[in-house]
Amino acid sequence: MSNSCTSTNDTEQSSVPIDADILSLDNDYSEFNNGNTGSINDNVANENLDELNEAAISTEELIPVKAQKITEKVKNYIHSTQRIKDNDYFLSIQKWKGVITSISDETFEAQLEDLINSDTYEIGEFELKEVSPGDLELFKMGAAFYWSVGYANNHNQREKKSIIRFQRLPSWTEDELDKASDRRNDLFDFLS
Amino acid sequence: MNQFGLIDPNIAEIALIGTGGGYGESCVIHLGNNEWMIIDSCRDPITKSILPIEYLKEINVPLENVKLILCTHWHDDHIRGLSKILKECTNADFSFAKANDLKKFLLLISLDYEKINRDSSLSSTLEFTDCLEILKRRNSHPYFASQDRMLWSKEVNAQKCEVFTLTPSDITLQKFDEEISTLISEYGPPNRKIIANTPNSKSVVSFIKFGHHRVLLGADLEISADLNEGWDNILINCKSIDMKASLFKIPHHGSENSYHREIWAKMLSQNPIAALTPWNKKNGLPELQMLQKFQTHTDKLYITSPKVNLKPKKRHRSVEKLIKQLNQKLTEVKFVKGVIQCRIKIDDPNDEWKVSPLYSAMKIDSY
Amino acid sequence: MIKEYLQIYKLNIVVLGRFNPAIIQPFWLANKKLIREQEAQSADIQIIHNDIVSYKIGWAEINVTKDRIQIGTAQEGLFDSLKDLILGILSFLKETPVMAFGINHLRYYTIPDENRYYQIGNRLAPLSLWKGELVDPRMNRLEIIQAKRIDNKAGSYRVTISRPDIPMPNYSILVNINDHFELINNETITEVIDVIEKGFNNSISTSEEIINTLWNNLNL
Numbered sequence: 001m002s003n004s005c006t007s008t009n010d011t012e013q014s015s016v017p018i019d020a021d022i023l024s025l026d027n028d029y030s031e032f033n034n035g036n037t038g039s040i041n042d043n044v045a046n047e048n049l050d051e052l053n054e055a056a057i058s059t060e061e062l063i064p065v066k067a068q069k070i071t072e073k074v075k076n077y078i079h080s081t082q083r084i085k086d087n088d089y090f091l092s093i094q095k096w097k098g099v100i101t102s103i104s105d106e107t108f109e110a111q112l113e114d115l116i117n118s119d120t121y122e123i124g125e126f127e128l129k130e131v132s133p134g135d136l137e138l139f140k141m142g143a144a145f146y147w148s149v150g151y152a153n154n155h156n157q158r159e160k161k162s163i164i165r166f167q168r169l170p171s172w173t174e175d176e177l178d179k180a181s182d183r184r185n186d187l188f189d190f191l192s
Numbered sequence: 193m194n195q196f197g198l199i200d201p202n203i204a205e206i207a208l209i210g211t212g213g214g215y216g217e218s219c220v221i222h223l224g225n226n227e228w229m230i231i232d233s234c235r236d237p238i239t240k241s242i243l244p245i246e247y248l249k250e251i252n253v254p255l256e257n258v259k260l261i262l263c264t265h266w267h268d269d270h271i272r273g274l275s276k277i278l279k280e281c282t283n284a285d286f287s288f289a290k291a292n293d294l295k296k297f298l299l300l301i302s303l304d305y306e307k308i309n310r311d312s313s314l315s316s317t318l319e320f321t322d323c324l325e326i327l328k329r330r331n332s333h334p335y336f337a338s339q340d341r342m343l344w345s346k347e348v349n350a351q352k353c354e355v356f357t358l359t360p361s362d363i364t365l366q367k368f369d370e371e372i373s374t375l376i377s378e379y380g381p382p383n384r385k386i387i388a389n390t391p392n393s394k395s396v397v398s399f400i401k402f403g404h405h406r407v408l409l410g411a412d413l414e415i416s417a418d419l420n421e422g423w424d425n426i427l428i429n430c431k432s433i434d435m436k437a438s439l440f441k442i443p444h445h446g447s448e449n450s451y452h453r454e455i456w457a458k459m460l461s462q463n464p465i466a467a468l469t470p471w472n473k474k475n476g477l478p479e480l481q482m483l484q485k486f487q488t489h490t491d492k493l494y495i496t497s498p499k500v501n502l503k504p505k506k507r508h509r510s511v512e513k514l515i516k517q518l519n520q521k522l523t524e525v526k527f528v529k530g531v532i533q534c535r536i537k538i539d540d541p542n543d544e545w546k547v548s549p550l551y552s553a554m555k556i557d558s559y
Numbered sequence: 560m561i562k563e564y565l566q567i568y569k570l571n572i573v574v575l576g577r578f579n580p581a582i583i584q585p586f587w588l589a590n591k592k593l594i595r596e597q598e599a600q601s602a603d604i605q606i607i608h609n610d611i612v613s614y615k616i617g618w619a620e621i622n623v624t625k626d627r628i629q630i631g632t633a634q635e636g637l638f639d640s641l642k643d644l645i646l647g648i649l650s651f652l653k654e655t656p657v658m659a660f661g662i663n664h665l666r667y668y669t670i671p672d673e674n675r676y677y678q679i680g681n682r683l684a685p686l687s688l689w690k691g692e693l694v695d696p697r698m699n700r701l702e703i704i705q706a707k708r709i710d711n712k713a714g715s716y717r718v719t720i721s722r723p724d725i726p727m728p729n730y731s732i733l734v735n736i737n738d739h740f741e742l743i744n745n746e747t748i749t750e751v752i753d754v755i756e757k758g759f760n761n762s763i764s765t766s767e768e769i770i771n772t773l774w775n776n777l778n779l
Binding site: 093094097099101112113114119120121122123124125126138140141142143144149150160162166167168169170171172176177179180181183184186187188190191192 | 214237238290294295298299302303305306309310311313314321324325327328333334378379380381382383384385386387473474504505507510511514515517518520521522523524525526527
């Protein structure tokens, strides 16, 4: 496969006065508004990044937002700068979903469902310090978490990694509580 | 007739099905006259087959002959596959221990049911709720299990066959009402899974009468500090116990906090058949000292599968190596199927139980 | 097996509808307990504007425009958390019309040798067909579409093989599978959430099967 290409898209980039006010961005979205649910990255995959760099407006200059109009190129640039960074990726070789079944002073135990091969389950013992500070509010009996082991890339250095992240689900909505209440009432009428 | 052959209508059968301790246990019972009962359910985690159904098919029993299903606990861990059993056993009545504050209990399981739409792995009462929905569709009302409640009574060869539940007691039901509120606030949120506490005082114990023979099935009942609960309540207050049992299903994997000396002294005959299932988690149950204790009461002790050494799950070498390097302690809860099949003639008071340990089940000789 | 050549697996979930980007900011997510408080505090913000928001919260990238939400992560261990995040966001946008969603699987492979790398391109699109007027033609990008879904839901699959869009070692390729769901029955957000929840794991396993089948058929 070729290692280089040139896009056939219009490469002209109109410069954006930095201190103009933003009016509307709708017109710039036509390319994306075609019902395509492919990642935005798809659309820049074949862009010549050098070309974008020449016409680019630094994203820092857009904040505070005073530009007249954010053109498609700028939008593309934002997305093209969101490339996977060196320490951004992690390939897991085994994943589990755990539920806390007991908590002691320094450790906790969990029932683990193997997400790769969900036949028999396992019991895992973990140290409390493996729980990220931001997840401590969720750390309770019966709380669910995802656990994954694998290899991460940290600034071009491969390293073994274990990630625990607690599951976050929004609280019950009124609809859901109503549904539960209706089911309860139906069953109660039946049983009594 | 071999153990998988058609059963004589005059032969009572108790088949205790174990899974090694992590996947539930179940009892399949022939009540006589080709009418059957199932207590709880368990499932093979690998093939997903429902073990009581599998057993009945092996012994050529049509599922329409199942006339009674008893659910001793509402948590999925104890009754995995029970809703499928109820669905396929179209002639079966259903029994469970009712809560006094039924509305509050139903709110608990209804909230738990809503978790299906968020993440079904966090629901713990799906089976139970599905069973209630099936009953509702059939317009078939359940029988509520409680102390000294008779669920079944029929004659087989002029011999009375009856099934009684001995628990939960009134005090247990009252205390459970308080517990439900805590369960709702603790485990009601969508990202929390209800953790079942075992042993417990709500577990439904059954006492079965086959003519002159008696069977005591201990479920997961514990010893309670309150004499109006647990085994003490049964010993002191139960009226339906008229004779000693010659077959005993030892409660809660033979744990120390479900052992009561007086059960053996007052409720069981000399040298009864005693059967139990292991619990292959943590330190494992039964402990050696408990097995030795049981053997002071009987030399006919059976277990559905031997205790296994707790080890990590077998995986690809590179995965095992990484888990070890990350210093992670993991043990697999192994599935080991075992059936202790016990049969006796209903109309012969002198007959003795014929015990066949099947699959991984075995007799415990000496420790 | 091609899996041994896998270097990066990135998942992007895209939802098309009518959104108000200014709402979906880091602190809104933290306030709704959909992400950690600290993640909101340390979010790497590129732009927050009425018409577009774009930021990173450590493990995930979030981009929202008026007609599109896209969240993605290259941390395979957190794909389920990504699913929870998009479902959590949608659950707070109950009145929002949604037209389609897609689960995009971007897998980056590095082929160990030059020969096999060029063989892949040659087998996918035989270069002998192009020789003549073109001198030394090479395959740059290939796109295959299956217009019907195997689960009978409305939508399609689109598989694109190209050079990576990020810096990678030589002889690397990107296989991008767009698992597209079309919502044609005026589905409510609740129904959409249900479809995503039920279809998510299947999407991952189907995308893997597509690649494994291709690799086996390439017979290298």
